[in-house]
Amino acid sequence: MENNSLEKPLILEERPPKTTPVNAALTFAWRALLRIRYIPEQLFDVTAFPIIFLLMFTYLFGGAISGSTGEYLNFVLPGILVMTVSMITMYTGLDLNKDIEKGVFDRFRSLPIWQPAVLVGALLVDVVRYSLASTIMITLGYILGFRAEAGFIGVILAVLVILFFSFSLSWVWTILGIIVRSEKALMAISMMLLFPLTFLSSVFVDPSTMPNWLQRFVEINPITFVVDASRGLIHGYDVTSELLTITYISLGLIAVFGTLTMYFFRNKE
Amino acid sequence: MNQSNRTYAVEADQLVKAFGKERAVDGISLKVPKGIVYGFLRPNGAGKTTMIRMLATLLKPTEGQATVMGHDLIKEADEVRRSISLTGQFASVDEELSGRENLVFIGRLVGFSRKEAKERADDLLAAFNLQHAAKRQVKKYSGGMRRRIDIAASIVISPELLFLDKPTAGLDPRSRNEVWDIIRALVRKGTTVFLTTQYLEEADQLADLIGVIDRGVLIAEGTSEELKSSIGIRSLIIEFENEKDLDETASIFTKMFTQAPEVDRTHLSLSVTMKDQSKAAKAIG
Ligand SMILES: Nc1ncnc2c1ncn2[C@@H]1O[C@H](COP(=O)(O)OP(=O)(O)O)[C@@H](O)[C@H]1O
Ligand SMILES: [Mg+2]
Numbered sequence: 001m002e003n004n005s006l007e008k009p010l011i012l013e014e015r016p017p018k019t020t021p022v023n024a025a026l027t028f029a030w031r032a033l034l035r036i037r038y039i040p041e042q043l044f045d046v047t048a049f050p051i052i053f054l055l056m057f058t059y060l061f062g063g064a065i066s067g068s069t070g071e072y073l074n075f076v077l078p079g080i081l082v083m084t085v086s087m088i089t090m091y092t093g094l095d096l097n098k099d100i101e102k103g104v105f106d107r108f109r110s111l112p113i114w115q116p117a118v119l120v121g122a123l124l125v126d127v128v129r130y131s132l133a134s135t136i137m138i139t140l141g142y143i144l145g146f147r148a149e150a151g152f153i154g155v156i157l158a159v160l161v162i163l164f165f166s167f168s169l170s171w172v173w174t175i176l177g178i179i180v181r182s183e184k185a186l187m188a189i190s191m192m193l194l195f196p197l198t199f200l201s202s203v204f205v206d207p208s209t210m211p212n213w214l215q216r217f218v219e220i221n222p223i224t225f226v227v228d229a230s231r232g233l234i235h236g237y238d239v240t241s242e243l244l245t246i247t248y249i250s251l252g253l254i255a256v257f258g259t260l261t262m263y264f265f266r267n268k269e
Numbered sequence: 270m271n272q273s274n275r276t277y278a279v280e281a282d283q284l285v286k287a288f289g290k291e292r293a294v295d296g297i298s299l300k301v302p303k304g305i306v307y308g309f310l311r312p313n314g315a316g317k318t319t320m321i322r323m324l325a326t327l328l329k330p331t332e333g334q335a336t337v338m339g340h341d342l343i344k345e346a347d348e349v350r351r352s353i354s355l356t357g358q359f360a361s362v363d364e365e366l367s368g369r370e371n372l373v374f375i376g377r378l379v380g381f382s383r384k385e386a387k388e389r390a391d392d393l394l395a396a397f398n399l400q401h402a403a404k405r406q407v408k409k410y411s412g413g414m415r416r417r418i419d420i421a422a423s424i425v426i427s428p429e430l431l432f433l434d435k436p437t438a439g440l441d442p443r444s445r446n447e448v449w450d451i452i453r454a455l456v457r458k459g460t461t462v463f464l465t466t467q468y469l470e471e472a473d474q475l476a477d478l479i480g481v482i483d484r485g486v487l488i489a490e491g492t493s494e495e496l497k498s499s500i501g502i503r504s505l506i507i508e509f510e511n512e513k514d515l516d517e518t519a520s521i522f523t524k525m526f527t528q529a530p531e532v533d534r535t536h537l538s539l540s541v542t543m544k545d546q547s548k549a550a551k552a553i554g
Contacts, residue, residue, distance in 0.1 A: 009392035011427045011458040016380030027377045031363065034374075038365050038406060103359030107422065110325045112351040113378055269288065269328060 021114035028121020032095075036125075045091055046129045050084050050137035057204065058144065065205060070145050077141045078158060078230040079203035082223060084137060085130045085166045086198055090190040092126050093173030097186050100178065100268070109268070116262060123170050130166050134159045150236035158230040161246060165226050168250035171257035178264045202227045222249045278303045278338055278430045278461040279324060285332035286319050286485075293319040295485035296333070301463060301478070303429075306456055308476030309465040312531045312540045316485040317465040318358055321432050324463070325355040338429050354428035358435050361419045364408035368399055368418045371407060375425045393421040397451070413444025420451055424460075431455065433464040437471060439535075449475060467538070509537045 019027070036042050057080055062069030096119070099105045108118045138146075138155060148155050173190065180186040200214065201223040207215050218224055225245050232239030279301040286294040294316045301307045309317045322328045324337055326346045335342040338352040355361070362371040369390050376386030394403050397417040402410060407418055416436060423431055436452065437445040452462055452475060466472050472479045473493045481489040481496065489496060509515040515537055522530045522539070531540045 009389075009396045010424065010455055011460070012389070013427075015426060016382075016385070019378060019380045024378055027374065030377075031366070031374050034370055035363070035365050102364065103357045103361055104363055106322070106325075106327055106355060106357045107361045107375075109327055110350055110353065110355045111375075111378055112347060267329060 019113060021117055021120075024113045024117035025120040025124065028117055029124040030121075032122055032125035043129070043132070045088055046133040047136055049088065050081075050133050051140055053080050053084050054137055054140055054144075061204060073141065073144060073146045074235070075231070076204060077137070077146050078234050079201075079227045081134060081137055081158075082162055082165075082227045082230055083198040083201075083203050085133055085162050086169060086223060086226075087194055088130060088133055089126070089166050089170045090173050090194060091129075092122060092170045093175075093177030093180075093186060093190065094183060095122065096174055096177035097180065097183055101183070105268075109265075115265065119174055119261065119265065123167060123174075126170060127163055127167055130163055131159070134162065148234045150234055154234045154236060158233040161229055161233065161243065162226060165222075165246055165250050168253040168257075171254060171261055174261045175257055175264055178261065178268055197221060197223055222246075225249065275339070276302055277336075279307075279335065279463065281324070281333070281335040283333040284320070284323060284330050284335055286316075286323055286328055287331045292331075292485050294323065297482070297485070297487050298333075299480060299487060299490065301461065303461050304456070304459060305477040306452065306462045306464065306475050308472040308479045309463075309482050310467070310469065310472040310476075310479050311465075311482045312467050312533060315482045317482055318434055319485075320482070321355070321434055321463065321465060325353055325432050326350055327355075352429045353432065354423040354426075354430075355432045356419045356423045356434065356436065358438075362407055362422045365406060367404050367406055368410070368414075368421075369394060369403040371418065371422055372425060375422050379426045389425060393425070397421045398447075411444070412440050413447060416440060416444065416448050417451070420448070424455070427458075428460065430461045430463060433462060435465055435467065438467070445471075467533070467540070509539070512537065515539055 054077070057076060058069055058073050061076070062072035066072035066075060099108075105118075109115065138159075172193075176186055176189060180189060200218055201221045202218060203223065207218045207224070210218060225242050229239045229242040229246055232242065277300050279299065281297055281299050283296045283298050284294055285292060285296055297316075297320060299307075309315075309320065311317060319328065323330050324335065324342065326342065326349050330342070337349045340348040340352065342349060362368075363374070366374065372390035372393055373383075373386045376389050377383065381389060391400075391403075394400050397420070399414060399417060399421070402414060407415065410418065420433070420436070423433075433452070437448050440448065449471075452464070456462055462475075464475070466475075477492065479491065479493060479496055480487050509518070512534065515532065515534075519530055519532050519539055533539070
């Protein structure tokens with residue numbers, strides 16, 4: 001190493017102005033996109049899950065529950081869409097956990113930037129991932145014979161509602177990603193929360209066919225509201241009250257878990 | 270701003286960090302003058318990383334206070350972050366991205382335009398002899414290249430104070446010398462460097478002021494010369510080629526000092542603290 005070439009760039013007299021929070025978040029989003037280019041397997045969950053889930057549940061339950069798979073597909077697709085995207089939100093926490101474990105998180109936290117940008121940037125890219133999963137599932141659905149009564153607009157609206165809810169739900173996983181020490185434990189906890197939440201809902205069957213005690217849980221499960229709202233938007237019936245409830249739940253999730261996330265983020269030991 | 274703010278990069282007053290019951294840092298006070306290399310010396314588990322993470326605003330002190338580059342560590346954390354940079358003990362860049370992408374990414378984060386960030390990245394890659402690996406993923410770098418890109422990432426905007434946690438651990442002698450050259454050049458240009466090391470030789474070579482830290486307490490401080498001549502903390506660290514030699518020497522030392530030396534198997538090194546000068550001379554000889 002020659003000393004002259006080494007010394008010149010070492011010290012930079014000028015200091016750039018501090019980045020805006022939006023720029024910082026977008027830069028973190030850019031990093032997440034670059035990572036996907038190097039590790040395309042990262043997209044496995046958003047491509048394979050929708051396909052496997054849709055095929056599996058349509059043909060497994062279709063005959064038994066609705067008598068025909070075609071009719072069941074129209075009923076179940078909005079539900080499986082909600083379930084799949086909700087499941088995928090868990091990877092937000094896993095990615096964050098990996099950054100922390102590797103040590104690169106320390107660098108981010110010692111930079112003079114708007115600190116939440118690390119998380120917001122990651123969540124922005126996750127919303128892109130959720131959209132990809134939704135697109136794949138809906139396309140496959142149409143190929144298999146799914147038809148939306150309310151047309152394409154209804155589908156788009158439903159996807160937007162699902163994205164909004166999933167973004168809010170992600171903040172639950174960011175907390176866990178920060179405080180849980182090992183990736184395995186994090187995976188286990190996430191599954192333990194997600195399985196009951198997604199299955200004990202109106203995703204697969206009409207809650208009126210369930211025993212009373214179960215109905216009571218299903219009726220207050222946030223996933224049920226999102227599923228019902230999506231079904232309504234896609235097939236064209238009024239779901240104003242569900243939409244309102246989802247708005248309250250989502251804003252509540254962001255307020256509570258977003259705040260807690262920032263607290264744990266700042267005080268990470 | 271008072272006088273001391275202008276002279277000291279770090280002024281810590283009785284800093285404590287407790288993890289549950291364990292006090293990883295147990296009341297450390299120190300002053301680091303600007304423009305020097307300060308070295309924390311000690312084997313693993315002494316509290317070096319914890320101390321550095323506190324000073325870099327990553328951990329909140331349980332007790333005590335400190336100023337870093339004249340800014341209060343707690344009340345002015347943002348200003349502190351603007352004047353420092355940290356190269357952590359482990360990965361401090363994204364291993365999945367290429368070296369250049371990492372530097373551009375950090376350049377963008379600290380406020381450069383896309384063009385400026387790319388120019389800065391290329392300058393640093395050239396200076397650190399990494400142009401040939403600019404487009405390679407960092408996880409495919411050798412140990413020495415890793416450390417160089419870690420440090421390059423820390424000086425994308427020049428910090429006034431640079432923390433380096435074990436900058437040469439696990440490096441071969443040639444890569445280690447390259448990192449030493451970089452550190453010396455930075456200091457010549459006016460950067461204050463605060464590093465940790467478990468090698469006496471490294472502290473001796475680089476640090477103007479050495480702090481010996483043990484179980485969270487600063488047990489001695491001084492220049493390399495002062496420490497070498499003071500009785501009671503003749504600390505000796507020996508590196509080995511293989512584990513067999515390490516084990517043999519460890520058992521000899523245990524017999525001589527009636528206390529087992531600290532053995533570090535990952536780095537094949539062993540360290541002893543010798544209270545008795547004559548025995549120490551015999552052991553080394
Ligand atoms: N996040 C943490 N939680 C609990 N204990 C910790 C944590 N970080 C460090 N420690 C403990 O603090 C002590 C000092 O560790 P550290 O500062 O890493 O020492 P060094 O860098 O000198 O090897 C060790 O006993 C370690 O187990
Ligand atoms: Mg350490």
